[in-house]
Amino acid sequence: MKRLLENLTPTAIRARAAAWLGERIDLGPVLRWMGKKTVPSHRHSWNYLLGGAAMFLFALQLASGCLLMLYYQPAPSCAHESVRRIMLDVPYGWLVRSMHVWGANLFIAVAGLHFLSVLFTRAYRRPRELTWISGMAMLLLALAFGFSGYLLPWNELSYYATLVGTEIPAIVPGIGEAVVHFLRGGDQLSGDTITRFFAAHVMILPACFGLLLLGHLLLIQLQGMSLPLGLTQRQVKDQRPFFSEFLLIDVCVWLLLLGLIATLSLFLPAEMGIKADPLKPAPQGIQPEWYFLFMFQTLKRMPEALGVALLALGTGFLLLLPFVDRNAAREKRDGRVTAVFFAMLAYVLIFELWAWLAPGMHHRREALTAETYGLCGGSVSLLLFWGVIVFLVVYLQRLFRENTRIRKLYQADETVRPVRRESDPV
Amino acid sequence: MKLEQSHLERRRFLGSMLGGGAAALGVGAALPLLQYAGNFRRLPPPEFLVLQPADYELPPGKSRMLMYGPIPVLLLRTPRPENELRIFVATCTHLNCTVGYREQQNCIFCACHEGYYDTAGRVVSGPPPQPLRPFFSKRKDDKLIIALEKENLEKAS
Numbered sequence: 040m041k042r043l044l045e046n047l048t049p050t051a052i053r054a055r056a057a058a059w060l061g062e063r064i065d066l067g068p069v070l071r072w073m074g075k076k077t078v079p080s081h082r083h084s085w086n087y088l089l090g091g092a093a094m095f096l097f098a099l100q101l102a103s104g105c106l107l108m109l110y111y112q113p114a115p116s117c118a119h120e121s122v123r124r125i126m127l128d129v130p131y132g133w134l135v136r137s138m139h140v141w142g143a144n145l146f147i148a149v150a151g152l153h154f155l156s157v158l159f160t161r162a163y164r165r166p167r168e169l170t171w172i173s174g175m176a177m178l179l180l181a182l183a184f185g186f187s188g189y190l191l192p193w194n195e196l197s198y199y200a201t202l203v204g205t206e207i208p209a210i211v212p213g214i215g216e217a218v219v220h221f222l223r224g225g226d227q228l229s230g231d232t233i234t235r236f237f238a239a240h241v242m243i244l245p246a247c248f249g250l251l252l253l254g255h256l257l258l259i260q261l262q263g264m265s266l267p268l269g270l271t272q273r274q275v276k277d278q279r280p281f282f283s284e285f286l287l288i289d290v291c292v293w294l295l296l297l298g299l300i301a302t303l304s305l306f307l308p309a310e311m312g313i314k315a316d317p318l319k320p321a322p323q324g325i326q327p328e329w330y331f332l333f334m335f336q337t338l339k340r341m342p343e344a345l346g347v348a349l350l351a352l353g354t355g356f357l358l359l360l361p362f363v364d365r366n367a368a369r370e371k372r373d374g375r376v377t378a379v380f381f382a383m384l385a386y387v388l389i390f391e392l393w394a395w396l397a398p399g400m401h402h403r404r405e406a407l408t409a410e411t412y413g414l415c416g417g418s419v420s421l422l423l424f425w426g427v428i429v430f431l432v433v434y435l436q437r438l439f440r441e442n443t444r445i446r447k448l449y450q451a452d453e454t455v456r457p458v459r460r461e462s463d464p465v
Numbered sequence: 466m467k468l469e470q471s472h473l474e475r476r477r478f479l480g481s482m483l484g485g486g487a488a489a490l491g492v493g494a495a496l497p498l499l500q501y502a503g504n505f506r507r508l509p510p511p512e513f514l515v516l517q518p519a520d521y522e523l524p525p526g527k528s529r530m531l532m533y534g535p536i537p538v539l540l541l542r543t544p545r546p547e548n549e550l551r552i553f554v555a556t557c558t559h560l561n562c563t564v565g566y567r568e569q570q571n572c573i574f575c576a577c578h579e580g581y582y583d584t585a586g587r588v589v590s591g592p593p594p595q596p597l598r599p600f601f602s603k604r605k606d607d608k609l610i611i612a613l614e615k616e617n618l619e620k621a622s
Contacts, residue, residue, distance in 0.1 A: 133590040199562050203577055206561040227535040231504065317537055318530045320565025321576040339592060343559065417606040444507070 057290035076260070078285040079171075080277035085266045086160060087285070088292050089153035090259075094252070095293040096146040099300070100184075111191065112235035115230050118193035119256035119314040126409060145187060145205065145300060147330045150181050157394040158380060158419045160267035163360055167265055173255040175358050179249045184326055184465040187240040188234060194312025195319070200327045201236070202228055210347050228317070268372055280446065291432045298428045305417045310405045326394065331392035353383060436457055510534040510542040513621040521609045522548065528566035531557060533611070538600065541566045543584045552600040552611055553586050559593040573597065604621065 045051060061064065078087055112121040125132035153175070157163055163171035190201040208218040224231030233267055266275070279285050313322075326429070327335050337346040356363065356379075366373040480506050511534045522611045523529060528541035539555035542548065553573070557564050557618055562577035570590060573582040580591035587596045599612040610621040 063557045164576040190481070198575055202562055217505065219507055220507075224504050225535075226507065229535070235502075317563065318532065319563065320530070321562040322572075325562075325576050335578075339559065341592075343592065343594070 052140075070351075072260075073282050074280065077278040077279040078264055078281055079266060079275045080279050081266070081275050083160065083270070084156065086156040086267070087264060087288060089149060091289040092292050092296060093150045096142055096149055096288075096296065097248070097252075099142050099297070100139065100146060102144060103135055106135045107139055108241060113233050115193055115233060117314075118191060118233060120310070122192045123311055126309070126407065128409075130411050133308050133407055133412050134301075136302055137308040138300050138375050140309035141300045141303045141307075143188060144329070145296060147181055147185060149296075150178055151330070154174050154178055155384075158357075158360075160265075161367040161372070162265040162267065164265075164268065164364070165361065167258070167262060167376070168361040170258040170262070171361050172358060173251050173258065174407050176421065177248060177251050177255065179354070180244055180251070182330065184240065184248075185330060187236045187244065189328060190232035190236045191240065192311060193233060193315050195315050196312050196325060198228060198315030198317075199321045199325050200331075201232065203231075203335075204327070207338075207343075207347060210344055212275060213317045214277055230364060268367060268370065279443075281445070283442045284439055287435045287442070290433050294428045294431055294435075297424055301424055302421060305414070305421050307404070308412065312405075329391070329395075332394040333387045336390040381442060466619070467507060476549070499552060508534075510536055511618040512614075513610050514538075515605075515621065516609040516611060518607050523550070526568055526571070528568075530563075530565075533600075533613075537563050538611070539566060539597075541573075541584065547584075550602075550609075551584060552602055553597040554613075555597075557593055558588075558595040559591070562587075564574065564597070594604060 046055075063295065078084070107125065110121055110125050112118060122136070125136050127133075157171065157174065163416065186201075186204055190197045205219055205222040208222070209215045211218065220226065222232075222235075223229070224235045266272070324330065334346075334350060340346075340351070361367075364373055364376045366376070469515075482535070493527075502621075503570050507509060514533050520529070520531060521542065523542040525542050526544040528539060531538050531540065533554075537555045538554040540550065541553075542550050551572045553564075555564050556562070557575035557577065557580050559575065559580050562575050564573050564580075564582065566572075566584075567574045571584060573584065573586070574580070575591070575593065578592050580593040581589040582593065582597055583589050583603055586599055588594075601615045601618055602609055602611045603621070604610075605621070610618055612621065
């Protein structure tokens with residue numbers, strides 16, 4: 040009996056499970072790789088958190104998207120009704136959909152910050168050209184996620200945003216009309232458009248994004264973390280092990296993001312809008328999501344061909360940037376390239392603000408009347424949720440400091456003690 | 466065993482044969498897939514549409530929308546003293562949004578990128594590059610026949 044109890048302790052169960060797995064799969068190389076993976080510690084190290092944060096948000100989108108798929112129906116006659124049902128009838132449907140909508144916004148924002156940090160630290164430089172291109176492709180796919188997901192509630196805003204967005208390729212001579220037809224599944228926006236946007240949003244884009252993400256991560260593992268341009272190895276204070284230290288800080292950021300999304304979802308739940316009707320003219324104040332606003336303003340203020348050509352040129356320049364900015368590979372900062380970055384950033388910010396501040400662009404928020412939605416009760420739940428998040432963050436930080444301390448002790452020990460060779464007598 | 470040039474050439478030949486075969490298979494699969502996904506068969510819009518008096522009779526300064534197959538149509542009667550019925554394809558020539566008539570300003574307006582047209586369909590301001598496309602119309606008894614091509618009006622009669 041005593042022996043049986045000894046065999047059932049958590050340590051014994053873990054050891055037996057590890058032995059069982061070890062007999063079938065040799066985990067040695069994986070564990071050795073996990074031990075070797077490090078992240079350089081310097082004054083710009085926070086940049087390394089952004090990619091992980093974007094990845095976490097993508098995972099959160101997959102999870103909330105799967106939940107939404109349980110009730111959503113992609114057809115013009117019932118899409119808006121099914122979204123209404125999710126928001127009002129399905130228990131906590133408002134929370135799941137709001138988290139999906141806010142998660143999408145934060146995903147684009149964090150991916151954008153990741154992009155900017157890589158851009159300004161010139162981390163795209165040789166030999167990381169492929170990492171940059173795969174990252175850029177993922178950023179474009181993230182925008183495609185936003186664009187395809189925007190149509191799915193089939194409301195007036197999304198209907199006209201899609202109508203305009205899918206019309207843009209028509210400007211390309213020759214194949215433009217065919218591309219528009221392909222995107223819409225016909226000449227006009229119809230049921231065929233919503234089903235293909237749904238297919239793209241839940242299957243095609245995630246599959247492409249997943250493959251690119253795998254390639255992106257593989258390249259990062261093979262090449263290691265890059266250092267910002269101008270920073271030498273000597274300025275790197277420390278090499279932190281990823282799994283025992285850096286990941287803990289990563290998880291802190293993820294938890295804070297989760298809290299932020301839950302807070303935004305409670306106080307500003309996602310809206311449903313008015314059901315799209317092709318017989319009604321486009322409503323006043325129509326606009327796309329914030330991350331397309333600068334493009335929207337470009338199309339509004341410039342001749343269409345010029346606007347589209349400028350946007351295409353900017354995207355092409357960014358995609359091929361590692362091959363354009365040759366000086367970065369030689370560890371030199373090219374002032375002209377920096378000037379181009381700032382000019383592009385200024386253009387995006389000015390056009391965003393211009394569109395944002397235009398009169399008639401803001402509307403009253405819809406009031407939500409779902410049975411499970413209550414600002415008062417929700418606030419109490421949210422407070423408890425934040426309590427758990429803060430608790431976890433505090434203890435993750437403590438574990439992080441403890442792991443660093445133990446590692447430093449080991450390192451100090453190894454520098455004092457002469458390294459023993461295997462051939463030395465014990 | 467010594468590798469001879471002929472072995473290498475055979476290898477290259479087999480490689481190019483397999484590569485060519487794979488490319489042919491890829492093209493063979495891609496063409497129908499593209500046709501399937503693109504659904505490129507175009508359904509032409511109806512040749513003409515017959516409107517009953519209830520569809521087209523409007524007081525001055527009022528408008529109505531209806532569908533011509535998949536195409537939205539804007540019918541508007543200009544205010545007095547003009548008092549004329551005008552019929553346009555209700556899609557903005559800029560980026561295809563549906564336009565609407567604004568009574569107060571007596572103009573046609575596209576909210577997507579703020580394009581303004583006058584009641585004759587001419588661009589007044591904003592990004593639209595061309596005037597609105599008008600419909601051809603013809604009265605027959607108390608009915609109104611509208612068509613995108615003039616010759617189709619004859620078919621209707």
